[in-house]
Amino acid sequence: MRRPVTLVPILFLAACAPRVAQQPAPTTTPVGVDRPSGVLIGLTASELGARFGAPRFQVREGAGTKLQWSENGCVLDAYLYPPPNGQGVPRVAHVDARNPSGADLNIDNCLSLLAR
Numbered sequence: 145m146r147r148p149v150t151l152v153p154i155l156f157l158a159a160c161a162p163r164v165a166q167q168p169a170p171t172t173t174p175v176g177v178d179r180p181s182g183v184l185i186g187l188t189a190s191e192l193g194a195r196f197g198a199p200r201f202q203v204r205e206g207a208g209t210k211l212q213w214s215e216n217g218c219v220l221d222a223y224l225y226p227p228p229n230g231q232g233v234p235r236v237a238h239v240d241a242r243n244p245s246g247a248d249l250n251i252d253n254c255l256s257l258l259a260r
Contacts, residue, residue: 183255184222187236192222196258209234217243218254 192211193199200213208225219242224234227234241254 183251184236184239187222188233189224194238196220208237212260214244216257218249218257219244220254221259 187195189209189211196213199211200214202208203210205223208223211222211224213220213222221240221242222236223238225237226232226234239251241249241251243249
């Protein structure tokens with residue numbers, strides 16, 4: 145004679161199985177670092193030169209050009225790229241500001257240090 149199998153022990157065991165908790169992805173927000181205000185975005189190398197003088201460092205990186213100014217504890221890197229169609233004058237697409245040891249600086253504060 146066969147005994148009927150009850151589902152109660154099986155359900156009890158399933159309830160005791162370890163559960164994988166979904167952890168929310170950590171959000172990383174840099175503390176005390178403001179991102180560019182956009183004041184330099186879209187400028188040409190000539191316009192940057194008129195504002196800051198000749199760059200201390202210039203390097204071509206693929207289709208882009210990195211220009212760098214350094215003064216009064218601020219290092220400003222401006223990255224210029226040609227328009228998507230490849231025709232026209234390269235313009236600033238991104239800027240970074242840091243101190244000489246590499247820690248991020250507020251762009252507006254860096255611009256005021258470069259202007260001194």
